[in-house]
Each structure stands twice: as structure tokens, then as C-alpha cells.
Amino acid sequence: MRAATISLIVARLLQTAVADGSTFSCQPGQSCWPTIAEWQAFNQSISGALQVTVPMGSVCFPSSPNYDSGLCAIVQANYMNGTFRESSTAALQDTNWESCGTANCFPGVFAPRGQTCSLGRHSALQVHATTSEHITATMAFVRKYGIRMVIKNTGHDYLGRSSAANTLTLNTHNMKNISFESSFTAHNCPSAGTRQNIAIIGAGVNAQDAMDYFEQRNIMVTVGGCSTVGIAGGYGQAAGHGLLTPAYGLMVDQAVEFDVVTPDGVFRTINECNDPDLFWAMRGGGGGSFAVLVNYKFQVYPKNRWAAWRLQAGFNNSETGLTKSTFLRDFLTELSNEQPNWSANNASGYDTVSATGINLLEVMPIGSDPLGALKQLTSKFNSFLTSYPGLNITINSYVLYDTEKEFYAAQEDYLSQFGTVGISVLAPSRLITTDNFETPAKIDALVTAFLQGMENARQILANDTTGAVVNFLILKTGATNTPDTHNATSANPVWRNTLWHLVTAAGWLPGMADGAQAAAAARSALEAIKKPLSVQASYLNEADPDEPDWQDVFFGGNYDKLLAIKQRYDPDTLLNCKKCVGYLGDADPMYSCYSDNPVPSIPYPFA
Template identity: 45%
Template sequence: MASLSRLPHTLLLLVAAQLSAASFACLPGEPCWPSNDQWRALNTSLGGQLRVTEPMASSCFESSSNYDAKQCAWVSGRYGNDIARASVYGAMQNLQWEGCGEQECLVNTLKPQSPPIQESCSLGALSAYYVNATTTDDVIKTLKFINQTGVRLSIKNSGHDYLGRSVAPNSLALWTRNIRNLEYHEKYSLYNSAESRENIGVIGAGVSAGEARDFFQAKGMDITLGAVGTVGAAGGFGQGAGHGPFGPSYGLMVDQAVEFDVVTADGVFRTINEFSEPDLFWAMRGGGGGTFAVLVNYKFRVYPSVQFTTYSFLANITNTPEDIRDSWVYRSILHAFVQSQPTWSANNISGYNFFCHDKIETHLVYPSDKPLSFLIDLTSEWANFLTSLPGLSIHKHAYEHFNTYKDWATDADYHWIIQRNAPGGMAVVETGRLVPRSLFSPGKNANALVDAMLDGLAAGKKVPGFMMQVYATTPANHPDGEHATSAHPAWRDALWSLDFVSGYFDGTPQTAVAKLWKASRMAIGFIKKLTPGGGCYLNEADYGEEEWQQTFFGANYDKLLSIKRKWDPTGLFRCWKCVGWEADESLDSCYGSKPRATVPLPEVGAEEGAEFRVQGGEGTGFLFQGEL
């Protein structure tokens, strides 16, 4: 037999593809599974950073080995808190991704002090072991262990993940939340190049959006993040596009990237940019997190800080007809909304807007040094229309001024409004679509868009809390003519990212959950009909999207797949409907009819009685005792 080194490159790829089908799928109990000595050796090499997973709610179960009434009270008081959830490995922001079929460890979010619904606590989709990575060396050693053993890898940061990509049963998890580098450079020299860039920020893989925002604001700079402070800025957000209030002004987060520090599938640390490994750099500027390499540091442009001025309108629609499509009030509002959007986008006004069956909330956000009067001039027609329209019970109609990005994002009213996009401690049902500029043209197109929005709302009539969320945070003024990023091309022609959203809590019957998904998918279907060949934000999407290659990546998919095969030929980096994903029931069992829950492993590793504390801002304090 010829040695692999002598095979043609194309044949090598075929061999690698065949090997990958059986690679990184080793399950506990199988001969390939690492021995206790191997786990101990890994833990020693990591300085004790290999940890046994404790599900967030495990202390509330009397059957659990770490039952603790006092600790349970602490958990219960923070069970729906996204900050607390991001501070531990053993929790996801959305509950459906903690469980695996009927295997789970949850308490009732609405009544966390009450006894758990299920009798026992299991790991569900969480890994039995995880590496609490704090350095590049931790990442390198973890990937080398994965390559040596064939164990499946999962990568988790904050747990903000609507598609459940951050966890996988029967895997070794790499938890990056505690890679926390923060730097600001007035002038930064690019690796492997004589060129430099001005006003460059550097954040480690685990730095949250709020932490990054505050750090750079102290330097007099703003960062192009979203509105939710606990999201990991460099992870799926920073690699999957990343939209926020600065979208019309500066573009997506990936538009700002100038360089990444990464560890590739072969366990090698690399600094990549447009001069050094430009194909991999391009792929990670929009192709999604957890797919091409482990990102350690994200380096990007920041901008001089500006003030935020806003206009907010909140109202209930009175005497709503049985069929929302018959409401002339709602139809008039949406027509005016659609008609106004091109002007707002052209003037760098972003927006966070929420529409329910009998309630509307619109929040226009203008990050700029221009006075409040500028926003008033651009939006007064809209404000006068809303306040003069009969059939509304108005709760808020206000222009406001905030000195900084942080002042706006942490304002009591805005904080809870924006949190709707990232609720902690409940399951989220979400479908999304990018809405192109052409649908805002007066006449037939705009009428069709309004009809589709009303049809979508009507589809969720019987769903409690059903909502249409409209984010005017797209890079509408930044076309990416040089194709410098791999973000879905539909972003560049979109004025909105539009989602239909609902949710549920633990204990909801599966028949009811199925109805929620049916309503949300039916609703987005009306928008899809108007956007053939279009796409959506791959981080705010339907996990069951059938045309996921086109919808998440568009025309970039084939090139992304080629780069994926080059840099990860054995398929070490695998996540649900990421580039290169192929359905495999044995690996995607949490989505199939025969779930396989993670099997708890023997305790191995650190000295008996060792203590460890999970770090992570407010909510820190999960203190566990025991041996690994």
C-alpha cells in the first residue's frame, strides 16, 4: 500500500473525508474512549483545568451527589439571569439546549423555589468533562488530546446560542469564557506585513460584549457590538456577522476585523490576517464560529465614542379585530414604518422594534455627535403620525439623550426591552429573514411586505407572547464591494433583520412546543416568499432550516466549504448546520428520535478535596467541592 505522503493531494482529501466519517465520534464505554490515566494526564498538563460538569440546577436535586439546599437557593434566585448563566459551563441561555431528549437537569424558571419537575438530574446535552481554558496553551493541549483520542469536541463561550451549537453530548467541551485579554492600540502593526492600522482593539475569546464596551469606552472608543451585554463578542457573534446599533454607521462586526489569533485543527497557534493565511481569515469573517479554528484573540477597528439619541413609542392597539389583517390601524402603522425606513437607514439611524398582536414598540437609535434636534427632524413625521392615530393607548412617546453607548444599553427601560432578544432560563422559538431594500420601494413591493408582516402576525395569533422583532441594524451603507468578508451577501442589501419569536418553559408538553414552531415557521414563510434565494442571520435562525446552506451562507458556501476542508480535513470542528456539517444521527441525537444522553464518567484527576470556582462577572460564586 502506498504511504499517505505519496498520494496525490486530491486523493488525500478523499481519504481524509472518509476518515472523518468515523473520526471524533468515540463514545464512553467504547474501546476508543480515553482511559482514566489519559484523562489524568490531560488534567495534569492543563494544571488542573479539566473539570467535571455540574449542571447549574444540580444542587436542587436530592438525588444529586452535590445536593445543597443553600447553593440551590442561590441558583433559584438567579436561574433566569443571563449573567449568572454565562458564568458557568453547566448552563445554556436557552433551556432546550441543556437537555437531550428526556435527559435534563432543570428547575422551573417561573417558580425556581419549587421542587424540580423531573425526579433525577442528568447531564443531558452537556459534556461530562470540560476544559476551563484560560490560555492559548490550554487550547493547544486540548486539540492535541482530541486528535490523539478521537473524542468529539464542543466549544462553548457564553451559551447564547439559538441553534444549540455550543454543546454536544458525549464530547469534551472547550469552555473559552475565561480567555479574557483586553487591549487598545492607537497604532497596531499587522502580523507578517509592513502595514499598520489605527485604533485597534483586542479582545480575548471569552470577553463579553458589556465588558468590551466598558473597556473601550474608558479609552474614549466605541465597539460595534449589539445591545445584549452578556453575549461573547469574539465568538459566534464576532465570527458570524455581528449586528448592532452601529450597523448603518460602520457595518457588521466582521467588517471591523483586521487580525485573529487562532489555534487550527492541527493544534498549531497562528496569527492570521489578509496577508497571513488570508483564506482562513476571510472564512472566519462571517462563516460562523466553532467551524474553522478556535479563536483566541479578535482584533478589530474601534471608533471615537459618540452619544446616543433615541425616539421610543410604546402603545396598545385597542379594539383589535379577530383577524389582525383586518386592522386598518395596524396596517397604517406598518405602511408608515416601511415607508420611513430607507430614509432612516440612509441617515445611520438604527432601530429595535417589536410588534405583537395588540401591542407595538418602536425604538429608533441614533449613535452620533449630532444634536437631538437632528433625530427629531428626521423622525417627527413618524412621531406625529403615531401620536395622532386613533385606536392606540399610548404608554410612551419620548425623545431621549444618552451620553454614551453604555448609558443607553444599561438604561433600565432599554435593558429589559433588548433582553427580549436573549432571555435566560427559557426555551426560545425563532425564525428569521433578512429583508432587502427592494421591498421598501413604494407601491407593489412595500404593500406586499406589509401584507407579509400582517400574515406573519396572524399566524401566531394563538401563541402567547408571539412577537415580530424588526432590527434595523444592518450594514445598509457598507456594500463590501471587495468581498472582504464571508458574511451572507444578503446582509449588504438588507434594511432589516426580521424574526418571529416565541418561547416556553420547562415542563411544556411537546405538542404545545410543536405548535409554537409551526406558527413561527408559517409566519416567516410569508417573508421567504418575498425573498427567494435570500438569507438570514445565521445566529438568529431556525435550527430546523432545511435550506441552511443557502439561507445561512448564500453564494459563499462552496468557497467556505473548500477552506473548511483545507484547514480541517478530518472534521474536528463540527457543529449543527455549520459549514461542512452532514447529518449523522449518532452525533446529532439530541435532534433525532433516539437521544443518547451523555454518560457520566469516573472521577479522575486533581487531588482529593480540590476546590474550584467558576469565574465570570456578576453571578460568580458557584463553589463546588470534590475531585475531578
């Protein structure tokens, strides 16, 4: 035990030593930076996959050589469309991660545009990989010249990991291969036996791609709530929660094998027999940390009908302060009382709570009679709401859908509020564990903290005129029914004891405000909610990038083991991202845009 403890201390000391002198710190204008001829030679070696980054909004700037008023109108009209943004090589889903200080290329949708279009955080050049050879060559190139590399697929990342100024972006968006094997044997792993119904997807496949493909084969997939999220990257490597989680577990629970390229440039097929430590680390330890994923192979399930209950209601809050709101206290108390039973019976859901209304989506995605089961589970709570004095219910409906894809298409408008794009977002969060629902006293403490959090946010934003908001999201996607008894995954163990994933999501408009007030409101709200919690844990993909105790909060006791694996496969920290395993700290030049001294990207040809 003592030797193990010492080795962990040494591992963290080594990480600190690396942080003091990053190998990958070369910046444009320095002698180490590649010449134009060297960039061109690299492009030839990868069959022309290197592309110059053109910001999506550049067509709206008269000072830009890309100016086109017709295209500008299209960009402005689709600015908050996730699929449109995903299709652009130089757009992220959340605009705060596109800008670097005041440098940006916002096209004037919400506020007057600036005089010039800047790359901001976007890399000047991107490798649009379609093969593992492209990945290997890119790793060799950045290693040779000491350049930081960023991995990007769809641009969904609440911590800004899909962009970093003056880096080279490895874009996996075009790796869209999908296949299905009714019988699958893991590579060189006879002990794993033969599995049925295994999907194989490339790194660029998103949830909609997967549902489109597998619905035709009468299969459903453990995707999240947003159709444009890539399911093999950060989602599939950090845990991956969704409406099927209570029934089947997290996305990492489904993984049976990965094809990856490790930082030494070697293509590997990893599973429980081959590089088992690396396989374990990539089943929950986060994307962009240990290797670049090429193919994700995972368990899928026979299709089932999905039942949904939608309720929307408004109310007049006459009390002074939300902590005194009788309805909100009663609502949250009854919801908390019902939650353990709902989760135990594989129901899931996405709810929002505000000072003037509630929105509920409760789902039963399994079983021979999902609609009957959902109605029975929720009947008491439905009666509580329909009989509540003064509650103005505008939607109260139960619907049965034939397939997973049909459900997501029908609920797209509602689900979009859980991943609004084209604005700036900060998403502090906590996993709310089962012990908080055990007794009336604990429920009361949780509800009181929730209401105090809402009141904190309300007070901070009381005089805001920029459109900033804080949304309180309750995602009922915990993995309490699927314990990881053999420690097969590295996902935060707190997931196995979670009933709610609670997010205090701040949103503000690009170009209207710097977000400081909205961020303060979201953080103040979470501070109140944290107080009664016996366990402090967050989903590492949906969290505050400034989370102070991130190693424990994100990784739940697995961090030191993950760091040791990281150092074995990536001793030079070629792969690095914000608050990921092996994170070097904000002193690394790639993080300048988070600081008070931002250095925006210099455009190609780096003059």
C-alpha cells in the same frame, strides 16, 4: 469556469464521503474512550484546566450529591439572569439546548422538577482554557481518541451549537484579556499599513466587558444588543450586527487580525497577508468551523453621544383576524415607508410588534447632534402615531445619552426581551432587503405577508395553556451603508442590501411543554413572511436549526468557497457544529439530542 464548477462539485462530494464515516465518533463505554487514568494525565498536561461539569440546577435535586436548598433558592431566583447563567459552567442561555430528549436538570422554576438531575446535552468534562497551549493540547487529545469537541463561551446560540452530548467542551470563557493600541501594524503585513484605534480582546470577552473597558478610554465598540454575548466568538465570526452597523458596518468589517489555533494544533496570526483565505473565512463564515479563536483584533471608534426614541403603545384589535387589523397594516406600511431614509441616515433600532401593541426603540449613535437628527428623522412617524385614533401611547420619549455604555444600561430592561434567557427559544428569521421597500405595491406585499405570519402564529397558539409565545422582532441593523466592495469578508452578501433583520421568535417554558407547538407557530409565521421575498437569507446565528436550504440561506453563495477552505485547514472535520460550514449531518452521534433517539451525556467517571 467549467473546471471551477467541477472542483466545487467534488468538494461537496468529499464532504458527503466524510459524513458517511466520521473520524470523531467515539462514545463513552466504547473501547476507544479514554480511561480515567488517561483523562487524569490529560488534566495534568493542561495544569488542571479540565473540570467536571456540574449542572446549575443540581443543587435543587434531593437525589443529587450537590443538593443545597440555600443555593437552590439562589439558582431559582436568578434563573432568567443572563450574567448568572453565563457564570455557570453548566448552563446555557436557552434551556432547550440543555436538555436531551427528556433528560435535563431543570430546577423546578416553572414546573415541578423531575426525580433526577441529568447532564442532558452538557459535556461531562470541560477544558477551561486560558492559553493557546490549552487549546492545542485539547485538539491533540480529541484527535487521539476520536472524541467530538464543542466550543463554548457564554452559551448564547439559537441553534444549540454550544452543547452536544458525550463530547468534550472547550470553554473559552476565561480568556478575558483586553488591550488597546492607538497605532497598530498587522503581523508580517506591511501592505496593510498602520491603523489607528485597534482593540485586542480574548475569546471570552463579552459586550459588557468591552464597554466597561473602552468607555474609560473614550472609545465605543460595535457590539450587539445583548450585553452578555461574547463578541469575539460566534458573534464576531458570523457577521455580528448591532446598533452601530448602519454607520460603521458589521463586526467582521472591523476585524484586522486574528490569533487562532488551527485543527492541526498550530498557533497562527492571520490577516490579509498571512493565511488570507482563512482570515477571510473567519470574517463571516461562522465560529467553530475553521479554527479556534484566541485573540480578536478590530477597529474601534471615538465615543459619541447616543440618542434614543422610545415609544410604546397598545390598541384594541376589533377585527376578526390580524390580517384585517387596520392599525397594524397602517403602522407597518408607514414604518416601511420611513425605513430606507432612516437607514440611509445611519439610524438603527429594535422594534417589537404584537397583536395588541407595539414597542419601538430608534437610535442615532453618531453625529454632532444625534438627538436633533433623530427627532428630525422620526418626526413624521411620531406624528402619525400620536394622531392615530384609539392608539393608547404609554411611552413617547427622546433621550440623549453621553456614552454607548450609558445607553445600554438605561435600555437594559427593554433590550432584554430581544434575548430572553432561562426559557426555550427558537428563532426563525429572514433578512429583508431594500427591494421590498421600493414601491407601494412591494411594501403592501411585505406588510400583507407580515400580518399573515402573525395570524398564522395566533391561530396555532390559540388554545395553548403553557405560556408559549411568538414575538415578532424587527432589528434595523442592516449594512447597506458599508458595501464590501473588495469582498474582504465572507459574511452573507445579503447583509449589504438589508434593511430589516426580521425574527419570528418562539419562547416556551422549560418543563411545561416540548415546544413543538411554539416551534410550529414560529415556523408557520416565517413561511408566510418568506413568500414575497426575492432573496431568501438569514443571519446564521439567529435562525432555525432546521432551515432546509441552509447552505445558501446562511452563506449567500459563499458556501462552496468556505467549504474548500474548511477542507484545507480541517480535512478531518475535527471542528463540527450544527449547520456550520462542513456540517456532517444529524447522523453524527454528537447530534443525537436533535433526533427522535437522543443519547444524553453519561456523567464522569462514565460508569
